[in-house]
Amino acid sequence: MIKFNYRSALLVLILCSLADHLHAQQSYKNFSIGIGGGLVHSYTDRQKPDLNYLASGSLDYYFTPYLNAGLELQGGTMSGSSINADNGRTEGFNSEFATFQVRGKVHLGEFTGRPRRYRVFQDSFISRVAKGLYLGSGGGVLVIRSRENSEALYHNKELYLPAMAGIDVSMGDDSRILLNLNYQLNFVLGDKIDGLVSRGSKNDMFSSLTLGVAYTFGRLHYL
Template identity: 30%
Template sequence: MILNRPKTHFLTVLFIFVTSFSFAQSNYFKYSYGFGGGINKSYTDVYEGGVGYTAYGVLDYNLTPFVTLGVEGQYGMVQGGDIVTDRYNRQFVTKYTSFTLNAKLMLGEFVNYDRSEFLYNIRGLYLGVGLGAINNNVTDIVRQRPSWSNDPGYTFPGKDKSVNLHVPINVGFNYFITDGYGYQRYVININAAANYTFGEGLDGYDDPSNKFENFSPDIFNAYTIGFRYMFGTIKAYRKTL
């Protein structure tokens, strides 16, 4: 049977389209887990923040290779102030644990990185936001101003143990490493997070605003590096990875 010319042209174009589409997409794993750690800096009611540490574990569901939803648990220590140098003689050390739900959106979801080596190399840049709770355990705090201060004996109100709303805002970079089969399997992660806590539990001080400045949420910024491993079932993506 001999096909007429219009039908032959149509089948040729269809074949080229299907072939091009199949080569223009890649496969990725639906899940990843990881861990990491680093340092943090506090910005609370205490005038001078201190440096502490943060460790975390994370489990993500990959909606696409560049859009993730996940859960993250953190453990760390936040501190600030100095009984001698702080203008109100305040000082605290808090051990904390937190649990948040997070969403992250990477640059690779929007740009045509296959046309630019520069864009390809930075496709893992992302922004993210989360929501959860932070459990504060103040292990060391100055509750009463010392006798040599300008207001000796004043007792700072506040709680040593509390749970507050926790909102992390993340900016970071994922560096993807392929396995022997060409899949994006491993990730080196660098992240900076501003962690907003709503309440007065992070530093343990809850002074009335008419006596001390106390208008902003307690914040600690965390700077971490971590490792992630991708696993699970495989899905197709519309662009080459």
């Protein structure tokens, strides 16, 4: 007759439960580093802005899987043109720029509840994508200078306030890769992007639409 050992059975159940618990928890890493690229559009005193290109790099710290802050560098070109009302000539600006910004992002997942236990079949793909939607803001510095074929010669620095919206999508529960789609509108605290300051003109703005990929690293945290 086999003697049933309750203590051994209880220990096995506890270990199995703990292993399942650790496997099922949602985890995240503290840091991510990313690169990206996309389109940039300026809003200046020139009535016909061009669609230009930019590249970016970023470093982020995650307080939770859905709340992060970081640094971002961008570089690219801006250009545009307008008709001179006095002589009918087409005049324009052609410049290269670099930005440095500090920004924070809060995702929808921060408000929809972050369950301690996380299973793929309990959280649909659509739900996980929706949790990646975010809004963000911060502050930055724009450095811009004229290139060849620009009507004015200038090298200016401007502060700006970014407002962004987008989505971060994880490639999987165990993946360290994040995909990003971001739209950002930047409110410049000045009027010198195009090197032209007209009487009665308003401060300049510029916007960007970018695609990016990020790699997460650092200490592993469980929720």
